[in-house]
Amino acid sequence: MLIIIIRSVLLYLLVIFALRLMGKKQLGELQPSELVTTILVSNIATLSLEDPSMPMIMGIMPILMIVCLDVFMSGIMLKNTKIRTLVTGSPKIIIKDGEIDQLQLKSLRYTIDDVTEAMREHDIFDISQVQYAIVETTGKINFLEKQGDGKNPPTVIIKDGEIDSNGLKEIGIGRGWVDKIIAENKTELSRIFLMSCDSGGKYTLVLKNYDIKEGKAK
Amino acid sequence: MKRVLLCAFIIVMLLIIGVGSCIYIENTSEKVVNALYLAEDSFSSEDFRGARLAAEKADESWQEFMSKHVFITDKEHLLEITATIVKIQALAAAEDEELLTECDVARRLIELYRDKQQPDLLNIL
Numbered sequence: 001m002l003i004i005i006i007r008s009v010l011l012y013l014l015v016i017f018a019l020r021l022m023g024k025k026q027l028g029e030l031q032p033s034e035l036v037t038t039i040l041v042s043n044i045a046t047l048s049l050e051d052p053s054m055p056m057i058m059g060i061m062p063i064l065m066i067v068c069l070d071v072f073m074s075g076i077m078l079k080n081t082k083i084r085t086l087v088t089g090s091p092k093i094i095i096k097d098g099e100i101d102q103l104q105l106k107s108l109r110y111t112i113d114d115v116t117e118a119m120r121e122h123d124i125f126d127i128s129q130v131q132y133a134i135v136e137t138t139g140k141i142n143f144l145e146k147q148g149d150g151k152n153p154p155t156v157i158i159k160d161g162e163i164d165s166n167g168l169k170e171i172g173i174g175r176g177w178v179d180k181i182i183a184e185n186k187t188e189l190s191r192i193f194l195m196s197c198d199s200g201g202k203y204t205l206v207l208k209n210y211d212i213k214e215g216k217a218k
Numbered sequence: 219m220k221r222v223l224l225c226a227f228i229i230v231m232l233l234i235i236g237v238g239s240c241i242y243i244e245n246t247s248e249k250v251v252n253a254l255y256l257a258e259d260s261f262s263s264e265d266f267r268g269a270r271l272a273a274e275k276a277d278e279s280w281q282e283f284m285s286k287h288v289f290i291t292d293k294e295h296l297l298e299i300t301a302t303i304v305k306i307q308a309l310a311a312a313e314d315e316e317l318l319t320e321c322d323v324a325r326r327l328i329e330l331y332r333d334k335q336q337p338d339l340l341n342i343l
Contacts, residue, residue, distance in 0.1 A: 021221060021224070021225065061232055061235070061236075064228050064232060065229065065232055067225070068225035068226075068228050068229045068232075071221055071222060071225040072222065072225060075222050
């Protein structure tokens with residue numbers, strides 16, 4: 001019996017260490033890879049508690065291995081947007097200007113009930129009042145209500161030095177326009193951390209050295 | 219970066235433990251199997267003292283194997299092998315012919331055990 005008590009204490013400390021190693025991100029909304037890690041860690045941790053004949057090291061080793069793989073995967077996803085999209089997916093717009101994208105909804109396997117329920121949670125009861133509804137990679141639906149001026153919110157068009165073609169398409173601008181803005185700001189694509197722009201041409205540019213530039217295209 | 223380095227260190231340590239345990243199991247089980255062969259051969263050539271010594275050696279090597287049992291993934295038959303090896307010692311002391319059969323059983327069980335610890339495709343799956 002004492003063995004189980006000692007094992008519980010050790011596993012408790014190990015799981016806390018594992019969660020600290022994975023970082024604070026783990027404690028909020030979970031991405032698919034993080035959800036997998038959390039489920040696996042919690043299941044493996046209980047195995048050596050349930051079966052005293054099983055050596056504790058058989059629980060410790062897989063937990064450490066899975067957590068380390070998760071940290072490596074996060075590091076790779078931080079550097080490579082393609083792998084990030086592959087593992088976590090990308091946010092999807094399901095309502096634009098009050099119109100539901102039914103195909104997108106079907107591909108996400110969301111029902112209209114899921115959408116209306118999420119709307120009610122955001123105190124929105126009329127779908128025509130929704131400017132944008134976006135399903136985030138965590139599965140959460142975020143809404144933007146229509147503003148008085150009817151303008152679309154800014155869209156991210158450059159992430160980590162890479163152009164987001166979906167973003168360009170969304171606000172209806174071409175690659176040439178982006179190149180022009182980059183040249184005007186005397187910088188390079190690889191040096192840009194984030195660039196967002198609205199349909200009116202108003203943009204915000206954040207460089208990798210934390211320098212923020214704002215402007216409006218002529 | 220510190221976190222990634224710590225994880226790299228942990229993974230290296232885990233790999234060292236994993237590979238080290240495979241090598242350890244391979245070597246110690248080999249010792250037991252060789253001692254059992256020696257016991258069989260000695261008994262067949264009517265060297266009963268030699269058979270007794272070999273049986274004791276097999277038991278010592280098996281105890282060594284068991285002392286690192288935390289690295290063994292399948293433990294179902296550990297007690298069975300331990301009982302067989304203890305029985306071999308008794309049979310060697312009694313100069314009983316059943317020793318040959320028991321040595322064969324113990325050797326096969328140990329070989330099976332050792333093979334189950336190797337990271338080949340069948341064991342992984």
